Each structure stands twice: as C-alpha cells, then as structure tokens.
Amino acid sequence: MKILFYDTKIYDKETFEHQLVHYPNIQIDYLETDLSPQTAALARDYDAVCAFVNSDLSKPALDVLNSCHVRLLLMRCAGFNNVDLEAAKSYGMTILRVPGYSPEAVAEHAMALALAVNRHLHKAYIKVRENNFSLAGLMGSNFHQKTAGIIGTGKIGAAMAKICRGFGMKVIAYDVYQNPDLDFVTYVDLDELLASSDLVSLHCPLMDNTYHLINKDTIAKMKDGVILINTSRGGLIKTDDLILGIRARKFFGVGLDVYEEETRNVFEDRSDEILEHSTTARLLSFPNVIITSHQGFFTEEALEAIAATTLSNADSFEKGNISKGNEVK
Ligand code: NAI
Helix, strand or coil: CEEEECCCCHHHHHHHHHHHCCCCCCEEEECCCCCCCCCHHHHCCCCEEEECCCCCECHHHHHHHHHCCCCEEEECCCCCCCECHHHHHHCCCEEECCCCCCHHHHHHHHHHHHHHHHHCHHHHHHHHHCCCCCCCCCCCCCCCCCEEEEECCCHHHHHHHHHHHHCCCEEEEECCCCCCCCCCCEECCHHHHHHHCCEEEECCCCCCCCCCCECHHHHHHCCCCEEEEECCCHHHECHHHHHHHHHCCCEEEEEECCCCCHHHCCCCCCCCCCCCCHHHHHHHHCCCEEECCCCCCCCHHHHHHHHHHHHHHHHHHHHCCCCHHHEEC
16 A cells, blocks of 8 residues: 655654554655645555645545545544545545544643743743843742633543643533543533633634634633633634733733644744734734644654554555544544
C-alpha cells in the first residue's frame, strides 16, 4: 500500500519511520505541503493520503483525490471537521482517524495554559530575564476550592476534569451525554456552568451546533474575572466577541491553543512576516491572553500513539478488517 503524507514535519517523519518497521506492506512518501485542491493531484498512483488538522478536505480537494483513485483518507488526528463527509461518502472513500491517542497530552496543555494565564508566567519569564524581580502585575488566584467548568466530557474533557479535581477544584460539566466514569463531576446546564465557573475549559468537538458556542451572549453569562481555555477547535469561539469581552475586562485570562484564523499559521515559522489578520494580531496584543499554536497533542507519547494507530488503520484497511471505532461515517 502506497500512502502520500501531506503537511509532514521532521518529527512526523521520525515517529512514523520508527513504527513503519512493523509494516513491510506499507510505503510512505512525505510531503511538506498541505493537502488542498491544488496539491491533491500529487496523490495520483497512491492508495491513500494521510492528512492533518488543517488539511483542506473540502469537496474540490476530494474531487481531485477521487479522480486520482484514492480510496482511503487517513486522518492522523482525532478531529475531522475539515473533511466534507458527504462528498467522501459519495465517492465511497473510507475515512479512518485516531480517536484518542493521548487525551492527557491535550488536557495537561489546557491546564498549563490555565496556570500560565492565572500566574502570569508569560510575563514573569520575561521580567526575570531582564533582572526585574518585582512582583507587580503577577498576582494570581488559587485554583484550590474554585470551580472548573468543563464543556464536553469525552476523553480529553474527562482527563481535564481529573486534573482539576487533583487541584482541589469543584468540577462541574456540561455535555449532551454524561460520562459515567466521572462520579465526582456535577453535570449542569450550560447557563449554570457559565455562571458558576472560575475556569471554563472547552473540550467539545466543532460541529454545526457548537460553532461559536462562546459568543457575546454566552460570554455575558460568565462570571467576571473568569479564565477561559480553548484547546478544542478555534470555531467554538467567536473571536470578535471574545475581543469585545476582553476589552470589557470580563476575563482574568484567556488561553488559546486553537483560534479561528489559525489555519495559515499552524506549524509554520512566520516570524519574518507581518500578520495580515487583524483579529489574531489584536488577540496577541492583550497582556492576559496566551496563544499557543495547536500544540496540545504534541508530546512524544501522543506522536508515537498517532503513528501506531494510523499505520494500523492503513494495514487493517488493506486487510479488509477496519476498526469500526476509528472509522468516520
Ligand atoms: P470525544 O469525542 O471523546 O469527546 C467530545 C465530547 O464532547 C463528547 O463527550 C460529546 O458528547 C461532547 N459534545 C458533543 N457535542 C456537544 C455539545 N453540543 N455540547 C457539549 N458537549 C458536546 O473527543 P476528545 O478526544 O475528548 O476531543 C475533544 C476535541 O479536542 C476534539 O473534537 C478536537 O477538536 C480537540 N482536540 C484538540 C487537540 C489539540 O492539539 N489542541 C488534539 C486532539 C483533539
């Protein structure tokens, strides 16, 4: 089986090559460029393409992949909001993903962002490097005995809930399904979660009904001085409304691993460029906002697990026994 990998970085290649020794039936070629309608034609003569979080798997790209006889879309990530499922289905393409490679990796990053904005670590780091040992502007609050509100208690939200419990927080949650493993969590409706939480952390997927879940109305329902963390998908937050909320001093801090305009930035070094998108630049200008570049998943353990599951998905497709839990329908 021949697979063309899009949007590959050196660390992807290293981890996949490490696991590939177990699959003599699989051959991989790696491209740095990402998948788009313009680059899809490179997949001619390949059985499968392997794509990532910001790959463009819209209908125009799938049209080209179909004309190249690609039958398998391997997502080396959990999310699949960037795939036109209808178009893929109409072409009879199989989509396999990695549903849960290391929920703890993302949850730990969510808590890292929450701690960093709470204790102003981004400012403290710079201050001390410049021999400024003053504590002015660095005051935070204890998380202990505060309330954490988790929106979406699947794999990552559950891991975050456990971390918050470890900090001595009261943990409340909102989800369309209750997770039976989380007996220490109190499920409430969204309004109550927003009104009661000192820390709100987003862990639900981006879908039509969660698009712009955080907007001016839901922000108005939050406690003043709340910390908001998003490690899920940028489209969950309406950025313009977030900026209004930040300017209105609603938030103690905001930590974003994902944001609406991230697609062109993610995993690219653009340090010599002037950012064209004013909303991202404005977000970056606020002292109580920390943005990271979709790195929640980025641990050694998670990358190894992603490689192992993706190759196993490819192998099982070839052998005709795909794991239903990894298939996107
Ligand atoms: P999951 O499928 O295990 O859990 C998602 C949870 O959200 C489920 O419990 C589901 O019932 C709930 N949910 C669905 N619709 C909802 C709604 N309208 N309101 C509230 N809850 C709702 O997914 P998992 O593995 O926990 O991942 C969560 C998200 O994290 C993914 O969708 C992905 O977007 C993001 N992610 C981010 C990464 C990063 O590097 N920053 C890496 C991996 C995932």
